[in-house]
Amino acid sequence: MSILIVKGGIYVYFGSVRFFKHLILAAAAAMIIVPTILCVHYGLAYYSLRQELASERPGSVPGSAGDPKAPGGLLSNPVAHCGFNLVYAAGGENGNPRASDLLSYQSKYPNLYVDNDFQYTIPDEKTVYLTFDDGPSSLTPHVLDVLKEYDVKATFFIVYKDSETAKDLYRRMVDEGHTIAVHSTSHIYKEIYRSVDTYLADFAQTAQLLESATGVRPELFRFPGGSINAYNRSVYMPIIAEMSRRGYTYYDWNVGSGDTAHNKTARTICENVINGCAAHHESIVLMHDLASHDSTLAALPEIIHTLKESGYTFAALDKDVQPAAFGYPD
Ligand SMILES: [Zn+2]
Numbered sequence: 332m333s334i335l336i337v338k339g340g341i342y343v344y345f346g347s348v349r350f351f352k353h354l355i356l357a358a359a360a361a362m363i364i365v366p367t368i369l370c371v372h373y374g375l376a377y378y379s380l381r382q383e384l385a386s387e388r389p390g391s392v393p394g395s396a397g398d399p400k401a402p403g404g405l406l407s408n409p410v411a412h413c414g415f416n417l418v419y420a421a422g423g424e425n426g427n428p429r430a431s432d433l434l435s436y437q438s439k440y441p442n443l444y445v446d447n448d449f450q451y452t453i454p455d456e457k458t459v460y461l462t463f464d465d466g467p468s469s470l471t472p473h474v475l476d477v478l479k480e481y482d483v484k485a486t487f488f489i490v491y492k493d494s495e496t497a498k499d500l501y502r503r504m505v506d507e508g509h510t511i512a513v514h515s516t517s518h519i520y521k522e523i524y525r526s527v528d529t530y531l532a533d534f535a536q537t538a539q540l541l542e543s544a545t546g547v548r549p550e551l552f553r554f555p556g557g558s559i560n561a562y563n564r565s566v567y568m569p570i571i572a573e574m575s576r577r578g579y580t581y582y583d584w585n586v587g588s589g590d591t592a593h594n595k596t597a598r599t600i601c602e603n604v605i606n607g608c609a610a611h612h613e614s615i616v617l618m619h620d621l622a623s624h625d626s627t628l629a630a631l632p633e634i635i636h637t638l639k640e641s642g643y644t645f646a647a648l649d650k651d652v653q654p655a656a657f658g659y660p661d
Contacts, residue, residue: 436527436573440535445550445578449650456644459614460652461485461634462584464514464553466620467492467500473628474620475503481635484647486582487620488514488553491537498544505545510647512551512582513537520555520562530570550579550650557583559657582648584617585655586610590627591619597629604634608643615648615655 344350463474466487478485487504489511504511515523516536523533534552542548552574554560558581559567574581586607588600600618608614618627635645646652 436531437576440531443531443535443538443577445548447578449580451653452651453653454613454644454646457608457612457642458644458646459608459616459638460646460648461616461618462488462553462582462648463618463620464488465490465518467497468620468622470622470624470628471500471620474631475500475507477628477631478509479507481632481639483635483645484508485645486510486512486551486648488512489537489541490514490518491516491540493540501541501544505547508647510551510649511541511545511547511549512553512648513541513549514553515555518555520560523555524563524566526566527569527573530566531573551648552579552581553583554581557657559660580650580654581656582615582654583657584615586614586616588616588618588627588630590624595626597626600626600630601633604630605637608638613652
């Protein structure tokens with residue numbers, strides 16, 4: 332304070348060696364004190380946000396009570412292995428998740444579960460799984476006739492139709508040894524893939540129809556547009572996780588018949604399938620049984636005849652067949 336009291340001394344002080352010593356000391360002190368204050372401040376803010384996040388979404392914070400890798404996490408749940416962090420703390424009675432810990436869609440559709448009891452088996456013979464999407468339609472009875480004539484079992488990924496004719500076809504498929512599986516109710520990508528909720532609602536309607544019509548609960552499904560497409564990139568992971576948690580298995584395909592191409596003919600479909608199957612021990616072939624697909628129907632006998640002659644076996648999909656699934660994009 333003496334610098335302010337002694338008249339003129341202030342001018343002597345500024346610029347003196349003592350002044351610069353004090354300046355350096357003050358700067359050094361500021362360099363220590365300011366970061367320390369900031370560290371404490373942001374440390375407290377981080378801790379508080381972390382606590383908030385852990386209570387909002389247990390499992391989303393590594394090392395928190397809900398972390399599947401932390402004690403108390405549900406490592407036995409398959410979803411925990413998918414890395415989606417959708418499995419929550421075993422905080423409820425008997426180690427079950429509390430209702431408040433579940434994402435809302437996990438508690439919906441209590442009947443929409445199937446046993447996760449499969450074991451993948453690789454057949455000895457080269458095997459072809461013909462799959463028909465988007466039916467039933469007026470073409471379907473004819474497809475079934477051809478399959479019956481050649482004693483071939485196939486898989487139908489159904490788009491919802493609840494007419495008596497359609498229900499008869501579902502029953503005929505089951506009676507004749509084919510697999511019925513869920514494709515979609517609306518088949519409108521923009522609606523189905525808005526969220527996990529909208530996907531489940533669409534799936535549930537067709538699954539329930541098929542079960543009530545045939546008495547058989549479908550266990551397999553195929554995503555409209557395939558498991559990863561331009562409409563579901565932001566939501567396919569949680570959908571796949573949720574469907575896996577419920578025990579369902581989805582099948583993409585590894586052989587395209589090209590039967591939706593605008594210039595397709597029975598010949599091109601036939602060649603696509605036969606050439607495609609040559610590349611795989613197990614071929615999952617994508618075809619459609621829509622009313623407009625006469626060329627698919629026309630191609631079927633030659634496809635079956637040629638492949639059988641070449642030693643292939645035909646079978647319907649079941650959960651023991653290892654799925655063809657599109658790889659996740661980078
Ligand atoms: Zn489709």
